[in-house]
Amino acid sequence: MAGVEQITVEAGEAGMRLDRWFKTHFPGLGFGHLQKLLRSGQIRVDGGRVKADTRVEPGQTVRIPPLEVDKKGESPLTGHSIRNQGDADVLAKMLIHEDPKVFVFNKPAGLAVQGGSGVTRNVDDMLEAWRNQKGEKPRLVHRLDRDTSGVLVVARTRLAAMKLAEAFRARETKKTYWALVKGVPPKREDKIST
Missing domain, CATH: 3.30.2350.10 (Pseudouridine synthase)
Incomplete structure (x- = not known):
C-alpha cells in the first residue's frame, strides 16, 4: 500500500472488532504489526485513537497508514478465489x-x-x-x-x-432429521429428542 487510505465501515460490519475488521480487509497483515500501528496511533477511527477491541459502526472512517503485508495477502481476493x-x-x-x-x-x-x-x-x-x-x-x-x-x-x-x-x-429455524432404515423397526413410530 503506497499512502494513507481512508475506508468507510459498511452496514454488514456493524459491531465488528477493529482487529477482525483489519483481518477481513487485509488478510496478510500480521497481528504484531497491527498492534504496533494501533499503539502508535497511526490507525484511527473517525480521527480518534483506538484499540484492537474497539467495535466499529457503519459510516465510521478508518484511517489506514501504509502497511507491510505478507506476500500471500498482497493481491485482493475475488469471488470464489481458489486457494485450494x-x-x-x-x-x-x-x-x-x-x-x-x-x-x-x-x-x-x-x-x-x-x-x-x-x-x-x-x-x-x-x-x-x-x-x-x-x-x-x-x-x-x-x-x-x-x-x-x-x-x-x-x-x-x-x-x-x-x-x-x-x-x-430463537427456534424460528429448526432442523428435522430423517432416518433410512433397513428392515422393519421394532416400533412403528418413535421420537428422538436432544
Missing part, C-alpha cells in the same frame, strides 16, 4: 442452493463440519477456498455430525451469520 482447487471443487459438487446471503450444501456422511482431534478434512477449512471479494470467509451457523448426511446452511456474510444464528437461537 480440490476443496473448491468438492464444495461446488455439494452446492444445492446459493443466494446473496447463504450457500446451502448437501453434506455427505463421513465429512466433518468443523475440525477437531483426528479430523483432517472439514467443511469449515474447505470454506477458505470460497472467500468473497473482501476476503470474507463464509461462516458456519449450525453443525451436522460427521456421520450425518444432510443440508448444511452456511452464511456468506457476517451479517447473514448473525441473523441466521439468532433464528436458530
